[in-house]
Amino acid sequence: MDVQNQAELLDKIRNNLKRVLDPELKLNVVDLGLIYDLSLVEERVAAITMTLTTPGCPLHDSIVSGVKYCVEEMEEIDRAEVQLVWEPAWSPDKMTEDGLRTLGRL
Template sequence: MPTQDDVLNVLKEVEDPEIGVNVVDLGLVYTVDVQGDGGVNVEMTLTAPGCPMHDTIARAAEMAIETLPDVKEAHVKMVWNPPWTPDRLTDEGRRLLGF
């Protein structure tokens, strides 16, 4: 079974198309729950609640997770609480955005 780190690593391939930085370094991923039955559940957010790309980004994240060995199904749930802030950026995210 993949680990949480494995899931986060493949999620680094999923970019917010408006910002051009991956969802992990933007700090958009809140929880990763790897199930013993091959399921992976992720809770994540976006930088703005009204973002029209939320379905596209969620599906891209699910597809990336499902490339991992032993993952049968991934579910990404968008949550809006707590709201995203720039404080959630990783050091790499700050570097990529020029902060």
Template sequence: MKKKIIEVLKKIYDPEIPVNIYDLGLIYEIEVEPSGTAVITMTLTSPNCPVAQSLSDEVKEKVEKIEGIGSAFVELVWEPPWDPYKMSESAKIVLNMI
């Protein structure tokens, strides 16, 4: 189930950065409870991110469409703070960082 959630998260993009939120390193944890509830802990590139609410709403909405997921809860956290080292290698390549 976690694999399906990751597939969905890789289709969601921060509108200001051409990299999906999973490879960007914004997803800190994914848990799926036996009841089918998905709990996703994520952050944003900045606490002042203008898309904070809409991005977490999009994650919730798209994860809840996965067969076997009854509901999704998105927890937005600021600790530890996001930094570019959390990005995947492919994200760094897209952003010309390596």
């Protein structure tokens, strides 16, 4: 896959991830700044490094499995490897402008 196609696919994955909403904040994981890294480790295998707003978040399992499902259901992807990390810790500056606007911060 050439660089351009790879970049397009990553954008597509990122957009698809916007379907995973934090039900408490009504905000998707991308605009919330939870997705730290997104890459293709093999042609049809995506690797996602993500966090949650707080360690021990009660929605831990739900959000992680939602992210995995959203990527694996794409026809271009066979497998998604999701790694949940606490360092660096999530902070509001990781949110997008859309995210901040939704929470009334802009």
